[in-house]
Amino acid sequence: MRKPEPESVPVSIPLVVLDVREDGAVAVTIDGKQLAPEPFAPPWRRSSFGQIIDRATNDRTTAVRVEVREADGTSFTDIIAPRRRRATQPKPEAENPAPLPVFLTVEGDGFVPGEDVAVAAITGHTDAAGTGAARALIDAAQLSADTSGGVVEVLLLGRVSGTVVVQRVAP
Structure with a gap:
């Protein structure tokens, strides 16, 4: 008698879509829901790619699929993998508190x-x-x-x- 095989579970990762306009502005959605910049921050631009990915991946702790759609009709897709986690070493307590910023x-x-x-x-x-x-x-x-x-x-x-x-x- 054959052993029953477990059902395969489909893998699903969030889809981040960046629609780049001719003026360089970018509209961002994650699984169809709009991702806006932080309050009082300038609108997303092509140069905001790193910030967008950090927000979409919870500071690179989860994987996402990224689709970039350019104004000229071209597009590309990539998967951004999470960073490897490093074992944290306990930091020795400082005798003096950290200086206040100037x-x-x-x-x-x-x-x-x-x-x-x-x-x-x-x-x-x-x-x-x-x-x-x-x-x-x-x-x-x-x-x-x-x-x-x-x-x-x-x-x-x-x-x-x-x-x-x-x-x-x-x-």
């Missing part, structure tokens, strides 16, 4: 009210106020000081106006 302010004028303003060495984005002024708070711990006495250059770039503000700050 924030630096960089400001400039000449931006279009409400425009997206890039902050470089691209640490984030900010929006121009209704007056056309922009402001960025930068965690000095994220910046590496150059060799000229610990001074760092910070750049604000208006994505619409093209306004560029460069300031040197000392962390």
